[in-house]
Amino acid sequence: MYYGKKVILRSLELEDVEFITKNINDIEIRRTMGGMDPMSKEQEIQWIKNTWEWREKGSSYVFAVTTHDGKLIGTVSLFAVSQLHQHAELGIAIYPRENHNQGYGTDAIITMCGFGFLYKNLNSIWLKFFEFNENGRRAYEKAGFTNLSNERQAIYREGKHQDILRMDILKLEWMEKFPEYKLRPPT
Ligand SMILES: CC(C)(COP(=O)(O)OP(=O)(O)OC[C@H]1O[C@@H](n2cnc3c(N)ncnc32)[C@H](O)[C@@H]1OP(=O)(O)O)[C@@H](O)C(=O)NCCC(=O)NCCS
DSSP states (O other): OEEOSSEEEEEOOGGGHHHHHHHHTOHHHHTTSSOOSOOOHHHHHHHHHHHHHHHHHTSOEEEEEEETTOOEEEEEEEEEEETTTTEEEEEEEEOSGGGTTSSHHHHHHHHHHHIIIIISOOSEEEEEEETTOHHHHHHHHHTTOEEEEEEEEEEEETTEEEEEEEEEEEHHHHHHHOTTOOOSOOO
């Protein structure tokens, strides 16, 4: 388990499936995420099992995000991990919506980057988000992501083509900005 200031990152378990399936089918959560199709409980069970396999292979790391008292509030991942280039893409979802804007997303991102930089020898982490995801953009900035660029009209969502934005963070930048993140339990 990896500790941030507000969250803990741990392995996904099969008993998480009901909570994940319910929340991932909330259109207000999904509208700022990649896919929009409804997800069944069986599909989520398979996904949870896949995360264990991907972790063993070192191709993706997907963790449950919980509060310090153990309440599940989402997932965070590093995927498309390149051993050669030592980079990966970050993905995150915090839910239900009542848990937004309380700093959980930012803390989970900083902690997941720490996992990538301190334990998986990554050199850079990047992420993509939709231009209308203001909440995400602010969280990524607070988590130290910079170097904004855009792919014009790259996503068709809510009836129109919209830009996908990209930001990244280097290991050195993370080390400088978040030296207090050791990922260990608070003492
Ligand atoms: C994106 C997401 C992970 C952010 O998590 P979070 O826990 O809400 O983030 P935080 O609370 O750490 O930070 C959010 C910031 O955005 C700000 N914010 C919220 N709505 C905003 C808006 N419309 N415009 C500008 N800033 C906004 C908040 O005030 C907060 O900043 P502050 O701490 O300076 O006040 C979360 O909203 C989420 O899971 N959304 C649905 C799925 C998703 O979009 N995933 C990412 C796909 S790329």
